[in-house]
Amino acid sequence: MNSNTKSLKKDIVVVGGGPAGMAAGLRGAEEGAEVMIVERDIELGGILNQCIHNGFGVEIYGEELTGPEYAERFTSQIGESTVDVRLNTFVLSMQPDKSMTLLTPNGLLEVEAEAVVLATGARERSRGEIRIPGGRPSGVMPAGTAQELINKKGFLPGKRVFVLGSGDIGLIISRRLTWEGAEVVGVAEIMDYPTGLNRNVVQCLHDYDIPLHLSHTVTDIYGSDRLKGIKLSRVDDGMQPVEGTGKDIDVDLLLLSVGLVPENDFFKETGVTLSEKTRGPIVDEWFQTDVPGIFGCGNSVHIEDLVDWVTMDGFRAGDGAVAYAGNDSLPNPEKEVIAGENINYVVPQKVSGEDPFRFALRVEEPMENVDISIKGTDISFFQRIVTPGEMEVEEVSKDDLAKIKELEEFEFEVKGRN
């Protein structure tokens, strides 16, 4: 160890100070643990600070807060708590034994933790990951980057804009750009249905007559220094561009809103097993991974659409971390949770079957009048509408669990009622 390096011990270190990390950290401190939150940004709040639209907190507070309002409810509680908050601080490396090296504004810091909560959020898929051919001019960027520039810096990165991807980020940025005086000439979606919420399609696109091109994608990018335009093409059922359908559109900004991926670097670094579906860690009902004492929550585990669930998962991970750090053993997650018929994934992927748990799942296909159930049991939850764009969250209660104790695995399925 370098002589300038300081070292510290904590019960719980939370990496990431977004809503997930803030909830985990607060819960840990409330239960008497010594908690440190490490955040690389200049403030807590994560992605909420740039999501200035309303729509946050409906489940927890019953109101539609803006992202910053939601964040401030937590940052103010943290300010009054015992949580040791380290801003402008990066985690450089992390070991499976939960020791880590931090780069702080005052130099390196070695920290040993009993338990770690990785609440590092997600990153946006970039152009490289979706392979659009054409030039590499400036003026092509992830939608979230544009959102940050506009909402925090007051900088408008383009005047004539095309948006690729109809997820909520793409829809919300379209309205935001319009309000800032830019012209959004269109939004393209490769699927044959919009992937964001219907409400956002109506209030962000229809309200401003912004065309939504379903079953379309961008197949070329023009310009060498600065973006000059794009080619928009129709795709067939196999999502391949149909020759001869290409149409050139002049724009000076192309925004990519083509999905988020869990920021999973530290899970990988510590040897945690990842799920191929979610790209986040495989977790149990306490959000513990298969490396003991390493927990995750929020977008680093799977992409959530409501911050309320992120917060609740953070509390749960905080509880788990407190138990682990205090040597209270958490029940062994010996039952596998399986994504059955019409289900893309379920989180958690394994449970003990001893404690009630909330599960979150995404379906493969839109359906109406369905039962979400555990196969071979009478435990089921009715839903009038399910779509891949909206996560379904339900809770398996203590009474339910008593009925299914002998099952070795819980296979969830989504089936239509006739």
Add this chain to the structure above:
Amino acid sequence: MPKREYTCVACPKGCTVEVEFEGDEIKDITGYNCLKGKDYVEDEFHDPRRILTTTVKIKNAKYPRIPVRTETGVPKDELDCCLDELTEVELEAPVDIGYTVIDDVCSTGISVVTSRSLEEVTVSKLE
């Protein structure tokens, strides 16, 4: 009779609801699948409102902009006017969350408030 089509946003189903009207009066409304949807479309027809969320300039803070919102929905037709009025505003840190930026934006009777607090930053701390 003139008709107008709405997409209901009261639930993810997104029913297409058709309104036949004369002047300000709804004569017929079809296509909704539940009463929540009917209420939504009636409101949309008579008095469509939206919450406006944008930013205004701020001095002496760590960012040059601070997010603001209208306290309740403003008439959809007034959104442009509200945006224009807000471009004229410049605040000075420190500012609290919920601080009233304009108390009657575009004569709608609705106030615009900050949606976060920003502390004062002395110039030497800015990059």
